[in-house]
Structure formats: C-alpha cells, structure tokens
Amino acid sequence: xxxxxxxxxxxxxxxxxxxxxxxxxxxxxxxxxxxxxxxxxxxxxxxxxxxxxxxxxxxxxxxxxxxxxxxxxxxxxxxxxxxxxxxxxxxxxxxxxxxxxxxxxxxxxxxxxxxxxxxxxxxxxxxxxxxxxxxxxxxxxxxxxxxxxxxxxxxxxxxxxxxxxxxxxxxxxxxxxxxxxxxxxxxxxxxxxxxxxxxxxxxxxxxxxxxxxxxxxxxxxxxxxxxxxxxxxxxxxxxxxxxxxxxxxxxxxxxxxxxxxxxxxxxxxxxxxxxxxxxxxxxxxxxxxxxxxxxxxxxxxxxxxxxxxxxxxxxxxxxxxxxxxxxxxxxxxxxxxxxxxxxxxxxxxxxxxxxxxxxxxxxxxxxxxxxxxxxxxxxxxxxxxxxxxxxxxxxxxxxxxxxxx
Ligand code: C5P
Numbered sequence: 001x002x003x004x005x006x007x008x009x010x011x012x013x014x015x016x017x018x019x020x021x022x023x024x025x026x027x028x029x030x031x032x033x034x035x036x037x038x039x040x041x042x043x044x045x046x047x048x049x050x051x052x053x054x055x056x057x058x059x060x061x062x063x064x065x066x067x068x069x070x071x072x073x074x075x076x077x078x079x080x081x082x083x084x085x086x087x088x089x090x091x092x093x094x095x096x097x098x099x100x101x102x103x104x105x106x107x108x109x110x111x112x113x114x115x116x117x118x119x120x121x122x123x124x125x126x127x128x129x130x131x132x133x134x135x136x137x138x139x140x141x142x143x144x145x146x147x148x149x150x151x152x153x154x155x156x157x158x159x160x161x162x163x164x165x166x167x168x169x170x171x172x173x174x175x176x177x178x179x180x181x182x183x184x185x186x187x188x189x190x191x192x193x194x195x196x197x198x199x200x201x202x203x204x205x206x207x208x209x210x211x212x213x214x215x216x217x218x219x220x221x222x223x224x225x226x227x228x229x230x231x232x233x234x235x236x237x238x239x240x241x242x243x244x245x246x247x248x249x250x251x252x253x254x255x256x257x258x259x260x261x262x263x264x265x266x267x268x269x270x271x272x273x274x275x276x277x278x279x280x281x282x283x284x285x286x287x288x289x290x291x292x293x294x295x296x297x298x299x300x301x302x303x304x305x306x307x308x309x310x311x312x313x314x315x316x317x318x319x320x321x322x323x324x325x326x327x328x329x330x331x332x333x334x335x336x337x338x339x340x341x342x343x344x345x346x347x348x349x350x351x352x353x354x355x356x357x358x359x360x361x362x363x364x365x366x367x368x369x370x371x372x373x374x375x376x377x378x379x380x381x382x383x384x385x386x387x388x389x390x391x392x393x394x395x396x397x398x399x400x401x402x403x404x405x
Contacts, residue, residue: 004033005177008075008111010084010104011051012091013041015154016120016163020085021046023166024054027083027173035075037061037104039091063103072103076110083173084108086120086163089131092145096134114180117145118169123159144176144183147226149246165243168223175224175390182394186401188229193266194222195277195310197237199256203301204288213278215239217327217370220389221274222248225397233266235259237277256280256307263310264317271404272323274396275311276355283307315350321405325396326351329359342375352377353399355384355392374399 007027011020017038027034036051040061051059063072076082084091084104091104095117100106108115117138125131126148135145146169149162163169175182196218200208215236222234223245232248237259244250251266253259256279267273282304292301311326318324328345330338342356357372371386374395382399384392 004031005080006078007032007034007173008079008082008107009034009036009055010082010087010091010108011036011038011042011046012084012086012088012104013039013044014086014088014120015045016086017042017045019163019166021050021054023083023085023169024051026166026170028054028056030170030174032173035059035079037075037107039102039104041088060103063100063106065103072100072106073110075103076107077112079107079111079113081113081173081177082108082111082115083118083169084116085118085166085169087117087145088119089121089125089128089134092117092119092131092134092138095143096137114176115143116169116173116176117143118164119145119148119161120163121148121161122153122157123161126161139185144172144227146172147247149244160247162246164246167243168246171220171388171390172223172227174388175394178387178391179394182391183224183227185229187225187397190230190271190401190404191233191269192225192230192400193233193235193263193270193273194218194225195235195237195259195263195273195275195279196222197239198278199237199254199259199280201255201280201283201307202287203284204290204292206291209280209282209284210238211278211280213237213239215242215277216368217389217392218274218276219243219245220393221276221396224390224393228397228401233270235262235266235277237279256283256310260308260310260313263314267314267319267322269319270322272325272400273314274325274327274400275314276327278329279310280307309349311349311351323353323400323403324351325353325355325400327355327357329357331359339373339375339381342373346375346377350377352403353396355396 150160151162197215198211198213200210226232226247234250253262285303330341332338346354354375370389370392372384374382
C-alpha cells in the first residue's frame with residue numbers, strides 16, 4: 001500500500017476561511033492525509049473543532065504547543081504539498097518576508113515541497129502595490145499564487161479577489177502533486193481561447209441530439225492557462241456541473257452554430273485556440289416548432305444536415321502567428337491504429353497540434369483522468385501519460401507556449 005500524499009492546509013484569517021472546510025473535505029475524500037494549520041485569526045471565523053473533525057488531527061496555531069515534537073519544523077519538512085486557502089494579504093506579506101511568527105509561517109519556511117496560495121481579499125487589497133510586490137516576490141521564488149476569481153465579495157462589492165472555487169483549488173493541488181512545475185507563468189500577456197463541452201442540436205422544443213462530453217478537459221485547459229498567466233476566453237457548450245474557472249471569461253454556446261459564432265468572435269487577436277469541445281457533426285435539417293408526435297414520420301424528424309467544421313475554418317481563417325490546436329477521439333480499426341488515423345486527421349484539418357485520445361471503456365469521456373498523444377504538424381509526437389485532465393492540459397500548454405510568436 002502506498003502512503004497517501006501528505007498535505008498541509010494553511011488557513012488565514014479572512015471570511016473565505018469558511019470555504020476551507022469544503023476544500024479540506026475534498027482533499028481528504030480524494031485520499032490525501034491533511035493537517036490543518038489555521039492562523040489565530042482564521043479561528044475567529046471557523047472553529048478548531050471543524051478542522052479537527054474533518055482532518056482527524058489536532059490543530060494548533062502557535063509554535064509553543066506540543067513543543068517536544070517540534071511541529072514548526074517537522075510539519076513543513078514532511079509535507080508533499082502546502083496549500084494556503086484563503087491566503088490573505090497579511091499572510092502573503094508575512095510569507096514574502098520570511099516571517100515565522102506563527103506555526104503556519106514557520107512551516108512555510110521549512111517546507112521544500114510545492115506551495116500553492118489561493119488568495120482571497122478585497123479588490124483594493126489585491127491590487128495594492130504592496131500586495132502586487134509580495135505576490136511577485138513569492139512567484140519569483142516558485143510559490144504558485146493563484147489568480148483569484150472575480151465576483152461578489154463580502155458585502156455588496158464585486159471584483160477580483162474571490163477565493164477560487166474549492167473544487168478548482170483541489171484540482172490544482174492534485175496537479176502540483178502530479179507535477180510540481182505544472183504552473184509556470186509562461187503564458188503571461190497571451191490571449192487564448194478554449195472551447196469545451198458537447199453541443200446540443202435541437203430537434204423540437206424538448207429534444208436534442210447530444211453527446212457524452214462533460215467539458216472537464218476543456219475546463220482544465222482553461223484553468224491551467226489562466227493560472228499560467230493567460231487571458232482566457234472559455235466558450236462552453238453543454239457541460240457537467242463544473243466549477244467556473246477563476247479569472248476566465250466564460251461564454252455560453254448551445255449548438256454547433258452558436259459555438260462557431262462565439263469561437264470566431266473570441267479568436268480575434270488571440271495567440272492560440274484549443275478546440276476541446278465535442279461539436280456535433282450533424283444537426284436536424286429542420287427544428288420542429290411543436291413537439292414531434294409519436295409515430296410522426298413525415299417529414300422524417302431525424303433528417304440531418306452537416307455542421308460546419310469549426311476547427312478547419314479556424315485553420316483557414318487564422319491570423320498570422322495564431323496557433324490552432326485540435327482534439328481527436330480515435331479508435332483503431334482494420335485500416336490502421338489510433339495514431340495512424342490521428343496523423344491523417346492532423347494533415348486533413350491542418351492544425352498545428354492535435355491531442356489524441358484513445359476512446360473505449362472508461363477512457364476520455366466523463367472521467368476525471370485522461371491520457372493519449374500529442375502530435376505536431378512539424379512531425380513531433382509525445383505520449384501524454386495517464387493522469388488528471390489538468391496534467392494533460394499542462395502538457396498541452398507546454399507545447400503551445402514555445403510555439404507562440
Ligand atoms: O473530425 P473530428 O470531429 O474527429 O475532429 C475533432 C476536432 O474537430 C475537435 O477539435 C473538435 O472540437 C473539432 N470539430 C469542429 N467542428 C466540427 C466537428 C469537430 O471544430 N463540426
């Protein structure tokens with residue numbers, strides 16, 4: 001039996017501290033062993049009993065509790081990952097300057113594992129030059145400081161500064177455990193477009209032709225790009241109930257024609273576009289105004305017409321230097337294996353990179369994990385080892401970033 005990854009969850013004193021209980025639950029339920037290190041202020045918002053019950057470990061804030069076991073050194077040394085959520089302006093200031101005035105900041109100094117900060121504060125505090133400088137300093141040292149989400153803050157104000165959704169923090173925490181260097185800031189200043197989910201082609205007011213895409217891979221691509229510094233537009237068709245990625249503009253599209261319109265509008269001036277959406281190849285010739293009655297066969301309610309190939313159009317109409325990435329879910333057959341068909345598709349579609357998934361039971365669709373190959377128009381070919389969809393996303397951006405002009 002392998003030992004579960006050991007995660008230190010630091011909680012600083014902001015109102016978003018209440019969401020750390022949900023994050024803690026997600027981390028423990030997905031097999032992590034978690035010790036919680038709240039600051040004294042965090043315990044003003046959430047009681048120690050909540051963290052103790054959910055983690056199964058006692059919590060302390062100061063360096064003078066349980067002194068014989070030297071927790072301020074051991075906890076950091078033994079961790080595989082430190083996550084601080086929420087990370088307040090004050091906590092980041094203390095961490096940036098190497099303070100060790102409580103158990104959490106002391107542990108941050110002894111930790112040699114990846115460190116993930118999920119900031120939450122008012123927009124003014126996030127945008128203050130002091131906080132900007134502290135964030136820059138922490139990032140320079142290799143700490144992953146997430147972009148916060150935008151939206152409603154405490155009270156009536158809205159803006160950047162919301163804690164990213166706990167599901168998103170958990171996904172990115174898993175990513176850093178899989179691959180500590182998955183979130184460099186190599187897309188800073190870039191604009192990228194990602195499509196996700198499955199389109200639905202309406203037959204009548206209640207029925208549609210759809211597919212099994214959950215949108216998870218596209219969402220993972222969008223959130224990883226945003227956390228690597230890109231300005232991201234996510235064009236989302238129908239998806240499972242997924243957390244909105246922090247710091248990403250989400251545009252909704254229902255059908256293939258709507259998705260085409262939204263993607264073509266979003267790619268103006270973009271550096272790269274990744275078509276992860278499962279776009280219906282066909283749509284009904286006519287949309288029935290009223291619900292189609294049982295047994296009605298005239299005209300054939302399932303008569304179909306071909307949808308435009310958006311990926312091919314993006315390749316044809318691309319702006320100079322714009323990189324186009326496609327996806328292909330393939331199966332092998334008598335005429336060739338998965339990669340043989342994928343190479344032919346890459347040539348046919350003319351895109352720069354093609355992410356290839358082998359489809360079959362439990363693979364690619366509706367699962368949190370993925371694997372496959374990444375083919376380049378330049379003849380390159382790399383294996384995308386099995387792992388989370390965020391891991392696969394990080395490998396795709398690794399290939400995209402150096403190809404951007
Ligand atoms: O040809 P196939 O459907 O297998 O190609 C898949 C790739 O093409 C995906 O990147 C998908 O987003 C894109 N696609 C598209 N428009 C369509 C069908 C697929 O852009 N009508």
